[in-house]
Amino acid sequence: MATILIVEDEIPINELIKRNLQAVGHTCISVLDGSAAIHELSQREIDLVLLDIMLPEMDGYEIFRQIRGTPAIFLTAKSSLSDKVKGLTLGADDYLVKPFEMLELLARIDAVLRRTKKTSKTFELDGVKIDFESRQLFLHDHPVEYTPKEFDLLEVLVNNRNIALSREKLLELAWGYDYVGDTRTVDVHIQKLRKKLDMDSRIKTVYKMGYRLEV
Template sequence: MATILIVEDERSINELIKRNLQSVGHTCIAVLDGGAAIQQLAEQDVDLVLLDVMLPEMDGYEVFRQIRGTPTIFLTARSSLSDKVKGLTIGADDYLVKPFEMLELLARVDAVLRRTKKECKEFELDGVKIEFASRQVFLHAEPVECTPKEFDLLEVLVKNRNIALSRDKLIELVWGYDYAGDTRTVDVHIQKLRKKLDLEARIKTVYKLGYRLEV
């Protein structure tokens, strides 16, 4: 997974982002101002920066100019088109407007890491090995046949591991907004994954909500 620098002056938001990124396996460094961010980047390499625009003393745009070359997602309450265009024009990889859902942030982080070739190419757990590029799954080194939707569901669970996902959210992420079926199809696919991959103890049912892959 990746090493991510979080630059956000609101402590509660900073901590929330950090907890969610760590829950899916990323290593996080959290700072509260631009000066500390520049110092951290001078001392160690990071794969991605999550950078608030409205920082004390030195705003996020100035920080970005000094750290140019490191993949960056701007986080900001400024939602105007001109602000978005400015952020992207100066070279940011993405621009996310507050307030945002953590699942959206995780998805955007994954997208930027894929583009910058820092994404996780494999995942292993309890004898299960997933190769994302080839869409292959193995159990104790033996290949396991998964349907396209079973693999998509498994990938979503892995990328959002330790996070409870509702059935509706899983439908949205795996089958798409225009899916005409009901949420029972999620239950069927979950049962198949549990059985095929011996993950009964890992894919937890979250009462009256959905499912969570515990790692």
């Protein structure tokens, strides 16, 4: 997983982001202003910066100018088109307007890390190995047969591990925003994944909600 620097002066938002990123396996450093951000970047290797724009003393744009070369996503309440264009023109990898869903942030982080080659292309747990690039699946080194949607669903669970996902959210993420179908489809695919990968103890049912991959 990645080392991510969170630059956000609103402490509750900073802590919420940090907790969720740590839950899926990232290492997080959180700071409240630009001076601290620049100091952290000078002290260690950072894979990605989550950068608020409206910060005390030095705004996010100025911070970004000083940290060129490090992938960054702007997180901001500034929603105008001109602000988005400015951020992306400066070279930011993405721009997310507050308030945002944590799952959307996680998805955007994953997309940036994949583009910048900062995230692992494989995942291993209890004898299960997933190669995301080749879309191969193994259990104790033996190939596992799967359907495309089973793999898509498994990838969503892995990318959001330790986070409870509703059946509706799993449909949205694995089947697509325009999918019109019964949430029981998710249940059927979950049962197949559990059986094929021997993951009854890992893919947990969240009562009256959905599922969670516990890692």
